[in-house]
Amino acid sequence: MLGLLSAGPASGYDLLKTFEISLASVWPATQSQLYAELGRLSKEGLVRVVAEGPRGRKEYEITEEGHTELCHWLVEVPPNQTRRSDMLLRVFFLDQVGSDAARGYLERLAERAVHEHDQLRGIREFVISEGDDALRLYGDIALEWGLRLTAAQRDWAEWAAARVAALEQQKAGHTAAE
Template sequence: MSLKHALLGLLAEGPASGYELTKRFELSLANVWSAKHSQIYPELRKMAAEGWLVAGEEGSRGRKEYVITDDGRAELRRWLVEVRPERAGRNESMLRVFFLWTLDPAEAVAYLEREAAAAHAYVERLTALDALVAWDESGADFMGRLALEEGLLIAQVQAEWAEWAAEQIRSGRDATTLTGRRRRPPTKRQR
């Protein structure tokens, strides 16, 4: 149900066509949300009917540009400040961990090591992206970079966790004898 709000957020930066919005999902937002044109085009029409957007006249090649309305901005704001985000309901990679006991220990270790490698690769990807982007002083870039940083931190923790978990299995432990979890120090609130 967040597609509408993702579109409102993108259109808050300025008018855009369905095609351009589709590209935004493939590029800047790819790590955070996804949507195909087949969903975006009908959705934009619904949002226009709702009064959150208005469509400009057709440009060349049938291009249709949408502009966010005050109602649209109000809805975006309402969503941000009033609707509590729900804690992730689904996490496929954690689900898999629950069932690793059905494999041989060596296979489970191999699985976790591949996960660690994938997380490392993702860290590399995000780091490269961060270096590549010509960040400016806009609010949008500011928030984009903060979000990228969050993704980076989480991927790093996932990599470390997977290596630790693999080591636990390798050394023949069980749920009652886990060792050396790098629990972070009891979080100090800043200020």
């Protein structure tokens, strides 16, 4: 919220819209959370209501303290290391479903990665056309992360599927030899 407001004043509704198209992919949150958070921030003096519009619209602005707090969080608060990945959790137990289904799972992961990668490429082309230099720099860096991540995921999933296939083969040969 503080980050979004640092680009200029906006209402909760505005922030919600901006949030959904830009940040929801890296930080999912619901409307209730956003409004609740605005209330909290307002009570703590990190944001301030600067105007009231038509339908009860309240326009918020980031305060000095808010900006200080934002910068503090950006560079000083230690990043959260552990991310939860159900995708990887499943891999640990993939031996339970047999190598055929396991290979299928990995192949589907590869396909999904390719699909996501293409989507991101589409977004980048769209964003590039309306570039405004310094402001778009960090958005592009984040996008690049997505591109590299999905590319790595495709490679990995294909590699893993091949390894499973190799073991499958080896086992079949072993059984036939006996």
